[in-house]
Amino acid sequence: MPFDTALTDDVTLRELTKDDAVAIAHAYMRNREHLAPWDPARPEAFYTEEWHKERLWAQVLENSTGRALHTVLESDGEIVGCLNLTDIVRGAFENGHVGYWLDSRFTGRGLMTRAIEALVVHARDELGLHRLQAVTLPHNEASQAVLTRIGFERIGFAPSYLEIAGEWQDHVMFQLILHR
Template structure:
């Protein structure tokens, strides 16, 4: 586990994380809803989160994704960070996604986490490139990416359906 300081760590997801993930998502529902797709009520249950964990663990064994949780000393999930949609072959590329508990924003933790994920993507997964996207107004996330060597490569109109609407996103990449 990567020690983030302040009693927090970053580790791969593991079976049994479902209840803690459900609690974290429920606790941060209002904080995340403007940045996330619309979620149905089942998403916030321990059962559904445990299914998502199982899918993530399986994707890791197939080298298609690497999902992590930010955890407190007590085991409380305080965020997630994910390397997803890994493409091998000529691309050796993946997408990066992350969020942190509302109580922890503005402390620089996500910059540390993104740096660790980029290193993991390069050294452990053998990737050449990471891509991330942000809503146009998500300046905090953009700063995290820029601090970590990502460059803005464009704007994708109506790129993802977020908060119930197809929304424009800035695209960023980092060559590893």
């Protein structure tokens, strides 16, 4: 059964579908400047409908195989954010990586906190994961506040961890143990 939950009266968190390519492209176009400091450098083609139409199927496939859970936040038919659980590893690890972004018009309302809380419950109760991890840039205090509010603990510092905004940047590492 696809993952789908209401966050507020007007915002829903739901599993990504193959029909979301155009709406995702529009969301990235609207938020290009807002996301630029937090995202990898993107080719110009990334901001087109064609790019997302050609590549969205890979994320939908990852969802269907259990290797990931790509979701979107939707309001009035418009995508206003993404919340992804990727790199799911089974066996002795039972771990996944959490990544997310929110439309600039929707920040500061607690939406991502509620979305991640719903994802945590799903990851624990439905997917049977033991641990979630997330990373943030050291100066991304808003993202760190979301994670700590939910119960993620800081577990380390990773120098030159990801190439963000065209530069290899340090990241703060967080984890949430789902089964104690």
